[in-house]
Amino acid sequence: MLVGIEGFEDAGVYRLGPETALVQTLDFFTPVVDDPYYFGQIAAANAFSDIYAMGATPLTAMNIVCFSPKLFDMKILKEIIRGGADKIREAGAVLLGGHSVDDQEIKYGLSVTGIAHPDRILRNEGAMLGDLLILTKPLGTGILNTAMKGDMLGEDAVREAVEVMATLNNRAARAMSLVRVHAATDVTGFGLAGHLSEMLKETIGVRLFPEKVPYFKEAVKMSQSGFVPGGLYRNRDFYGGRVEGTASPFFMDILFDPQTSGGLLIALDAADLGRFKEASEGNGASFWVIGEFVEEPKGKIVI
Ligand code: CO
Ligand code: CO
Numbered sequence: 001m002l003v004g005i006e007g008f009e010d011a012g013v014y015r016l017g018p019e020t021a022l023v024q025t026l027d028f029f030t031p032v033v034d035d036p037y038y039f040g041q042i043a044a045a046n047a048f049s050d051i052y053a054m055g056a057t058p059l060t061a062m063n064i065v066c067f068s069p070k071l072f073d074m075k076i077l078k079e080i081i082r083g084g085a086d087k088i089r090e091a092g093a094v095l096l097g098g099h100s101v102d103d104q105e106i107k108y109g110l111s112v113t114g115i116a117h118p119d120r121i122l123r124n125e126g127a128m129l130g131d132l133l134i135l136t137k138p139l140g141t142g143i144l145n146t147a148m149k150g151d152m153l154g155e156d157a158v159r160e161a162v163e164v165m166a167t168l169n170n171r172a173a174r175a176m177s178l179v180r181v182h183a184a185t186d187v188t189g190f191g192l193a194g195h196l197s198e199m200l201k202e203t204i205g206v207r208l209f210p211e212k213v214p215y216f217k218e219a220v221k222m223s224q225s226g227f228v229p230g231g232l233y234r235n236r237d238f239y240g241g242r243v244e245g246t247a248s249p250f251f252m253d254i255l256f257d258p259q260t261s262g263g264l265l266i267a268l269d270a271a272d273l274g275r276f277k278e279a280s281e282g283n284g285a286s287f288w289v290i291g292e293f294v295e296e297p298k299g300k301i302v303i
Pocket of ligand 2: 010026050
């Protein structure tokens, strides 16, 4: 076993031989959007992110489904599965099977298996002094999903958020494989501050560039109107002590906003920024340089 359950890593890693390690993850959740086809895409993209965050290449996937045919039309399930299958294909992986249980609350996701070279595994810790902090998707999907549930989000804003959540992190992962990266994870339920804290442990600090942190414009208005997910407050209670300094009230919200199928968070060797930019632009991957790792204060996110 190379990576196990300690350390809140994105996936488990098991050495098969000197050149190959098996990387395995499982992720599923309740619908975040009304459209079942897009929900399937989003849940699948989210599951793949944990493989990409480990520096691995996905090979196979299995569906995990909770669905009650008595309560819901089977067409809904077909659309969810179709969305997932499209993302599996896009990721270059194959669907091997899956399992379903009768459940009143719909849930869907994937177990994904990938491979990586044992020496190229990326953990969430390992960021080095002077590394740049890179994020590959804008923040705010927790706030927007809450507004969507209240039917308060305009059509264009819904489409934009859905597209970003359904986007695979495969292009960013490919760019990452061409440069020196010391650590990586993906931003999901614990928000930027939570997942960043797992990268820092008590060994290094990070200085954020608030004006460089990307977010959905619509999230500003929605958070002001009170569409704030409960998870945001829980994340703030849990990780608030990690944050030093302050910025606008919206920025202090977005730091803790739980993300659905969020971007990769990457500690990139600063000397490789040019090459990373070239590789990202070459394959159409977005990224933002949102901070830099600093020696002190250890374990803190400084704004
Ligand atoms: Co993860
Ligand atoms: Co996960």
